[in-house]
Structures are given as structure tokens and as C-alpha cells.
Amino acid sequence: MIKTTKYVLLAALALTIASCNQSGKSEGGETGSDKKFVVGATMLSMQNEFIVNVSDEMEARAKALGVELITVDAERSALKQVEQVESFIAQGVDAIIMNPCEVEASSPAVKLATDAKIPIINVNSETSAKPTAFVGSDDTESARIAMKYLTEKLGGKGNVLIMHGFMGQAAQIKRDNGAKEILKANPGMKLLAEQTGEWDRAKAMSLMENWIQSYGSKINAVFAHNDEMGMGAVKALEAAGLKDKVIVVSVDAIPDALQSVKKGALNATIFQHAQQQGSKAIEIAVKAAKKEQFEREVLIPFQLVTKENVGEYLK
Known part of the structure; x- marks a missing residue:
């Protein structure tokens, strides 16, 4: 009788230990509730100050949430970006954040993540393929605000130059659309020339120098798709x-531009x-990875900043 009781107690103890091992620990030794989520992020270009600002905030928020x-x-390469997403999928990350290089060429990355059942959140820029969620601003509206400002300052009449961002990127396309919409509504505003400065300050400066040689005193205003190019134009x-004769407006409000x-x-x-x-x-990526409810689209308003x-x- 004593021997039988001993075996029963040993069996019960073994079952208890097995149960604890299964329910209390994950394969990596972490408790299920303490699992550390891993998010992979691929950014358009870490040479762009605004993108660096977005990335820095992602890092800070991830740290606050205990997320890796x-x-x-x-590096502005959509092909490289797709390969980076493939690498994240191979690593088994819980969610992916993509700051797309291009609307079309970065879209295969969205499909790869979707097929792998990994949430993918587009930040700041868009793709034609629909991601799990989008966080950014309405780039068309930023251009409307900029061109309305120029129209008002010029009294509805003047010659405008437009510096485009990297061609094929969502922000470039939408800011172009918004600017053209306002120009069309104001016949006195003439588009003198337009060309890409590829979001780059030095390239924009060189482009502006060429335009000054070509158009000189005919130039009344410049709309640059971002501050890096706006600052190049100003220089x-x-x-x-x-400078005193030409009005320059750009987008992002990076510290240099504000100064x-x-x-x-x-x-x-x-x-x-x-x-x-x-x-x-980051917040949406974590919620999606945890299969919690989250917003599918977050649009943060633009605001005009003047002296x-x-x-x-x-x-």
C-alpha cells in the first residue's frame, strides 16, 4: 500500500513538472507572457535627416515597450529593400516596418511579408501593394499648403520652380499632384521648370544654380518637396x-529648416x-504581432510654419 502510494505521488510530480515546462516556458526559455517581440525596420535612407528622426523615435518607443x-x-534602393524584408522573414521577426523607397518597386516586399503571415507596416511613404497598416501624413495636402502659401505671397501671379523628390516615391508623386492641383486653380501662377533633386541638399543646390543661369530674374518662387532641397535652393x-527676390517653401520642418x-x-x-x-x-507593429486590435491607417496632419x-x- 505504501509502495503504491509512493508511485502515485512520483507520477503526479512528473506530470506537474511537465505541465510547468510546457505552459510556463517558451522554447527560448522565456515565459509566454514575457516573450520579447522583434521588429525589423527597413528605412529609405539614413542620410536623410527627416528619416533619421523617424527612425530615432521608433528606437525610443521600441525601447520603452521592451521590443527589440x-x-x-x-540606401534608396527598392531592390535592396525587398532583400532586407526577405532577410527579416528568414530571421522570423514578429513584425516588419517599411519606409518604402518606391511605390511600385518596393511593393513585392509587402507581398512577401503578407505571404509569410508577418504584419508589415508602411511608415511615412506608401506602396501600391496594401500593407497591414499605414502610418504617415497626406503628402498631397503638404503640397497644397505650400503652393497656397506661394500663391498668396505672390498675389496669385508669378513663376514657380518645383524641385521633386526621388522619382517614383509616394511623397514625390503626391506632392507633385497637390502642387499641380493648386497651379491649375490659379492660372496666374506659371510653372517655369521642374526637376528632381532626389531629396538631396547638394544636388538641389547644383540644380538651383543651373536654374539661376537659365532663368535669372524670372524666378519668383521655389517649391522644394523637402527641406534638404529647400536648404540647397536657399544657399x-x-x-x-x-534670395530677397525669391520665395522658397519646403516640407518637413527639420531643425536646420526651422532655424x-x-x-x-x-x-x-x-x-x-x-x-x-x-x-x-512601432505601437501598431507590436499590436499587430500580438493580434490585438489596431488602426489600419493613421494620418498625421501637416502644419504651415512661418517666421x-x-x-x-x-x-
Whole structure:
């Protein structure tokens, strides 16, 4: 009788230990509730100050949430970006955040993630393929705000130059659409020339120098798709002694641009909230990975920043 009781107790103990091992620990030794989520992020270019600001906020929010974030630089290459997403899938990450290089060429990455049943969140820019969620701003609206500002400053009549971002990227396409929409509604506003500066300050400066040689005093205004290009345009105009005669507006409200607006060099910038975009992207990625409810689209409004209100945006 005593021997039988002993065997029963040993069997019960073995079952208890097995049960604890199965329910209390994951394969990696973590408790199920304490699983550390891993998010992979591929960013358009870490040479772009605004994108770096988004990335920094993603890192800060991931740390606050106890999430491991692996960030890689696509270096403006959609092909490289697709390969990076493939690598994340092979690593078995819980979610992917993509800051797309191009609307079409980055789209295969969305399908790869979707097929692998890994949530993919597009941040700041879009793809034609629909991701799990999108966090960003309405780029068409940023251009409307910019062109309305120029139209008002010029009294509805003047010659405008447009510096495009990287051709084929969603922001470039939508900002072009928004600008053309306002130009069409204001016949007195003439498009003198348009060309890409590829989001780059040095390239924009060189482009502006060429335009100054070609058009000189005919130039009344410049709309640059981002602040990096806007700052390049300002530098070229200052060197040519034309800045006081040409109005320049750009998008993003990076620190350099805000200081330039404060000094009166750059006339205006359109504030785009890098911090909100970065933090929201991480939050949604984690919720999607946990299969919790999340917002499928988050659009953060743009705001016009001029010398009159720039103090509100300076840190």
C-alpha cells in the first residue's frame, strides 16, 4: 500500500513538472507572457535627416515597450529593400516596418511579408501593394499648403520652380499632384521648370544654380518637396544675391529648416511630425504581432510654419 502510494505521488510530480515546462516556458526559455517581440525596420535612407528622426523615435518607443528593433538602411534602393524584408522573414521577426523607397518597386516586399503571415507596416511613404497598416501624413495636402502659401505671397501671379523628390516615391508623386492641383486653380501662377533633386541638399543646390543661369530674374518662387532641397535652393540663391527676390517653401520642418525660417532665409516649411510617425509605427507593429486590435491607417496632419509661428516648433 505504501509502495503504491509512493508511485502515485512520483507520477503526479512528473506530470506537474511537465505541465510547468510546457505552459510556463517558451522554447527560448522565456515565459509566454514575457516573450520579447522583434521588429525589423527597413528605412529609405539614413542620410536623410527627416528619416533619421523617424527612425530615432521608433528606437525610443521600441525601447520603452521592451521590443527589440533591428533597423537597416535601404540606401534608396527598392531592390535592396525587398532583400532586407526577405532577410527579416528568414530571421522570423514578429513584425516588419517599411519606409518604402518606391511605390511600385518596393511593393513585392509587402507581398512577401503578407505571404509569410508577418504584419508589415508602411511608415511615412506608401506602396501600391496594401500593407497591414499605414502610418504617415497626406503628402498631397503638404503640397497644397505650400503652393497656397506661394500663391498668396505672390498675389496669385508669378513663376514657380518645383524641385521633386526621388522619382517614383509616394511623397514625390503626391506632392507633385497637390502642387499641380493648386497651379491649375490659379492660372496666374506659371510653372517655369521642374526637376528632381532626389531629396538631396547638394544636388538641389547644383540644380538651383543651373536654374539661376537659365532663368535669372524670372524666378519668383521655389517649391522644394523637402527641406534638404529647400536648404540647397536657399544657399544657391543667397550666393547669387537673389534670395530677397525669391520665395522658397519646403516640407518637413527639420531643425536646420526651422532655424532658417527663424532667420528669414527659408520663407516657410511644412511641419511633418516625425516623432508621431515613428512611435505610432512601432505601437501598431507590436499590436499587430500580438493580434490585438489596431488602426489600419493613421494620418498625421501637416502644419504651415512661418517666421510668425516658428517659435512653437523650435526645441
